[in-house]
Amino acid sequence: MAINAFYNEILTDHNLHPMHKYNLKDPNLILEGLNPSCGDDIVLQLKMDENGVIVDGSYNGDGCAVSMASADMMLDLVIGKHKDEAKRLADIFVRMIKKEASEEEIEELEEAGSLRDISHMPSRVKCAVLGWHTMEELVDKEPIQNAGEHSGEAVSTE
Amino acid sequence: MIDVNKVRADFPFFAATDLAYLDNSATSQNPKCVMDAEWQFYVDSNANPFRGIYELSERATSAYEHGRETVKDFIHAKSTKEIVFTRNASESLNLIAYSFAPMVLEEGDEILVSILEHHSNMLPWRMAAEKAGATVKYLEVDRTGEVSVEMVQKALTPKTKIFAITQVSNIMGRENDIKAFAKLCHDNGTYIVCDGAQSVPHMPVDVQDLDVDFLVFSGHKMLAPMGIGVLYGKEEHLEAMPPFLTGGEMISTVSYDGMTLAELPHKFEAGTVNASGSVALEAAIKYIQSIGFEDIQARETMLCKRMLDGIKNIPHVTVLGSDDPADHHGICTFKIDGVHPHDISAIFADNNVAVRAGHHCAQPLHICLGIPSTTRASVMFYNTEEEVDRFLDILSQIRGAMGYGD
Numbered sequence: 249m250a251i252n253a254f255y256n257e258i259l260t261d262h263n264l265h266p267m268h269k270y271n272l273k274d275p276n277l278i279l280e281g282l283n284p285s286c287g288d289d290i291v292l293q294l295k296m297d298e299n300g301v302i303v304d305g306s307y308n309g310d311g312c313a314v315s316m317a318s319a320d321m322m323l324d325l326v327i328g329k330h331k332d333e334a335k336r337l338a339d340i341f342v343r344m345i346k347k348e349a350s351e352e353e354i355e356e357l358e359e360a361g362s363l364r365d366i367s368h369m370p371s372r373v374k375c376a377v378l379g380w381h382t383m384e385e386l387v388d389k390e391p392i393q394n395a396g397e398h399s400g401e402a403v404s405t406e
Numbered sequence: 407m408i409d410v411n412k413v414r415a416d417f418p419f420f421a422a423t424d425l426a427y428l429d430n431s432a433t434s435q436n437p438k439c440v441m442d443a444e445w446q447f448y449v450d451s452n453a454n455p456f457r458g459i460y461e462l463s464e465r466a467t468s469a470y471e472h473g474r475e476t477v478k479d480f481i482h483a484k485s486t487k488e489i490v491f492t493r494n495a496s497e498s499l500n501l502i503a504y505s506f507a508p509m510v511l512e513e514g515d516e517i518l519v520s521i522l523e524h525h526s527n528m529l530p531w532r533m534a535a536e537k538a539g540a541t542v543k544y545l546e547v548d549r550t551g552e553v554s555v556e557m558v559q560k561a562l563t564p565k566t567k568i569f570a571i572t573q574v575s576n577i578m579g580r581e582n583d584i585k586a587f588a589k590l591c592h593d594n595g596t597y598i599v600c601d602g603a604q605s606v607p608h609m610p611v612d613v614q615d616l617d618v619d620f621l622v623f624s625g626h627k628m629l630a631p632m633g634i635g636v637l638y639g640k641e642e643h644l645e646a647m648p649p650f651l652t653g654g655e656m657i658s659t660v661s662y663d664g665m666t667l668a669e670l671p672h673k674f675e676a677g678t679v680n681a682s683g684s685v686a687l688e689a690a691i692k693y694i695q696s697i698g699f700e701d702i703q704a705r706e707t708m709l710c711k712r713m714l715d716g717i718k719n720i721p722h723v724t725v726l727g728s729d730d731p732a733d734h735h736g737i738c739t740f741k742i743d744g745v746h747p748h749d750i751s752a753i754f755a756d757n758n759v760a761v762r763a764g765h766h767c768a769q770p771l772h773i774c775l776g777i778p779s780t781t782r783a784s785v786m787f788y789n790t791e792e793e794v795d796r797f798l799d800i801l802s803q804i805r806g807a808m809g810y811g812d
Contacts, residue, residue: 251803252756255749260809264744286748287764287779310778312748313808372752 254369255313258362262317267324269316272306276391280309280402281382283374288315292382296391300331307379314363314372319379321360331387338380345373374405381405408697408705413788416693426759426793431576431604431737431766431784433626436690440629443689447682455681456655456672466681473684474671480691481602481621482612483638487670490637490644491684495603496526498622498637499570501674502599503530505647506620506639507568510597513539516565518596520545520553520582521774522575525767527601531570540567546774551578551727555586566596573605573621577768577782578727579710579737581605588617597643603627607786608706608735610699613638625683630690634683637674644670651676702787703732709785709794710734716798722805726780739766739782742801745808747781753807757800759793 275293282289288311295304305323309316322341326334341357343349345367354361366376385403414420419427419435427435453463455470474486483489492498511517517531521544528542535542545561547553553571562569569591573584584600591598597619602611606621607628613621620643625634639647649656649667653676659666667673694702711731717723722743727734742750751763762782765772772779783797 251753251800251807254756255753255807255809257809260807264809310746312746312752314749369752372748375748 254365256362258321258359259313259317262320262359263313266316266320268306268320268327269308270306271308272304275304275306275395276393277386277389278395279382279386279389281378281405282402283311283315283378283405285371285405286312286315286375288312288375288378290315290319290379290382292319292379292386293395294383294386296331296387300387302326302329302331302334302387311378312372312375314366315375315378318360318363318376319382321358321363322379322383325358325360326383334387335384338384341380342377345376378405408701408787410705410788410790413697414790417788420788424758426789426796428783428785428789428793428797429760429762430786430789431627431782432762433632434607434629434786435788436629436631436686437693439693440631440686440689444631444682444686447685451681451685454678456679470679470681470684473681473688476688476691477636477684480695481606481636481638482614484614485641488613488638488641488644490639490671490674491679492622492635492637493633493680494624494626494635495601495622496624496635498620498635499526499599499601500530501637501650502620502622502639503534505650505674506597506643507531507534508538509646509648510567511535511538511540512567514565515540515567516563517542518545518561518566518569519543520571521547521771522551522553522578523570523572523768523771524576524601524603525769527570527572527599528770531568544770544774545571547578547771549726549775550729551575551580553582553587555583555590558587558590562590562594562596564594566591566594568597568599570599570601572601572603573611574608574735574737575727575768575771576604576737577739577766577771577780579604579734579739579784580728581609581733581735584616584618588619592617604735604737607694608699609703619643625687625690628687628690629693630687631683634680634687636687641670644674647674649673649676653677655679697787705787706736706785707732707734709789709791710736710738712791712794713738713783713785713797716794717801720798720802722810723801726775736785737782738784739780741777741780742804744810745804747779749808750781750804753804754797754800757796759797759800761797 272293277294290309416437455467602623606623626632656676747763
């Protein structure tokens with residue numbers, strides 16, 4: 249019997265063939281995000297210019313497909329955008345999960361809009377928002393040269 | 407032999423759902439006779455036990471103590487003085503770590519803990535060690551989960567005062583030779599604390615034969631409700647131990663500045679007790695005995711064998727523990743290459759099968775094995791072959807659903 253699987257092709261493709269899962273050469277913003285309920289752990293790395301534009305970004309870590317794919321889609325969307333615009337999109341994403349975003353707004357999320365069905369699975373919501381919450385926290389920090397491998401700080405979805 | 411349809415008719419849970427419930431190591435379902443016993447206690451015996459000088463209160467006391475008698479016989483303790491009711495196995499272990507450990511530990515001593523342990527048989531020992539200036543040493547295992555007599559012998563030192571080990575691992579399902587370990591421990595001047603949470607529901611356990619100093623288990627993993635657990639301790643230990651909690655019912659007299667402790671086991675049961683829990687646990691034990699461990703074990707082994715044989719035909723799936731289905735005690739913990747356990751359990755959930763994902767409260771074991779987390783399916787005698795087949799059918803399709811080609 250064919251099984252039900254809410255994991256659509258967009259999600260599995262981002263999980264198996266991520267575009268942004270590697271260590272950035274010269275990030276100036278780094279933050280670890282944790283989801284204790286699933287044990288998801290990502291380290292988000294961004295490079296922001298003096299005007300607040302995210303010129304590059306990557307992530308690394310371990311976690312379920314939802315958390316990994318969602319972080320990959322998030323970076324697809326926010327690289328090249330100003331941090332305020334990135335935060336506005338994160339807000340739409342979080343509202344989409346809460347079923348509070350309009351169709352027009354969801355369209356702005358491009359592929360990340362495919363995660364809208366996560367709202368039916370309360371236990372997976374934290375996985376889906378992990379990368380987005382980490383990004384929202386990170387872009388307001390002061391960029392530092394040679395942010396290094398790891399800043400030691402971490403945010404949690406708990 | 408168990409007639410599974412007949413057995414399932416005893417459980418209201420199965421009439422209300424078509425979920426394949428394969429998370430029995432986390433908690434089990436309750437038969438109607440257990441629910442009825444608990445209900446009946448509140449219908450005709452509900453008063454505060456040990457307190458009232460009226461017939462109803464005496465009835466409550468006698469119902470509560472009857473449960474203790476049944477537990478005593480079930481695990482072959484010498485006396486009901488050795489049976490303390492707690493909320494669960496975790497509370498029982500904490501009681502030992504708080505009350506017993508400080509009596510026997512000195513600075514520089516060691517507590518040996520197997521890496522297979524549930525956090526609740528690990529963290530209380532770390533606290534006890536810290537307070538006493540002692541250290542916790544881990545007895546490590548490989549993916550087979552085997553703890554041999556030689557391994558224990560090698561790990562025990564003249565400083566080892568306590569050895570904490572599970573009888574059946576909640577990840578591996580493999581049985582440890584507790585009787586042999588107890589002998590080694592006692593020859594070494596070491597006390598042995600045994601976690602029976604995963605063994606007592608599935609096999610006959612005789613504390614005198616095992617000769618353990620302490621054994622703990624939870625009612626909710628053996629067809630009883632949540633909130634009733636058992637601490638067995640040798641009378642000499644319990645007698646020497648100070649109380650864990652103080653308050654009502656654990657004293658015989660209290661003056662302005664003194665108190666006389668109540669007799670065992672009441673010394674360790676402060677506050678109003680869980681009388682209906684004792685009654686329900688007694689009903690669960692009687693139900694298990696009416697089926698018999700021989701049949702229970704035969705059926706659980708058959709279901710495990712079906713599961714393990716099926717998994718052998720599914721590529722990229724690896725099972726932890728023994729190769730022998732009889733040494734899994736209903737537990738099948740596995741990993742699928744390239745798929746995170748939370749995705750695995752979510753796909754099972756989406757297809758109406760309940761399995762458990764994560765580290766199963768045994769994170770250090772996962773660190774030891776170098777596996778971040780695992781998925782566990784656990785059966786009880788009331789599970790069906792059809793449920794196992796459904797599980798296998800879904801399992802075989804998971805990598806495909808996650809975008810893998812093969």
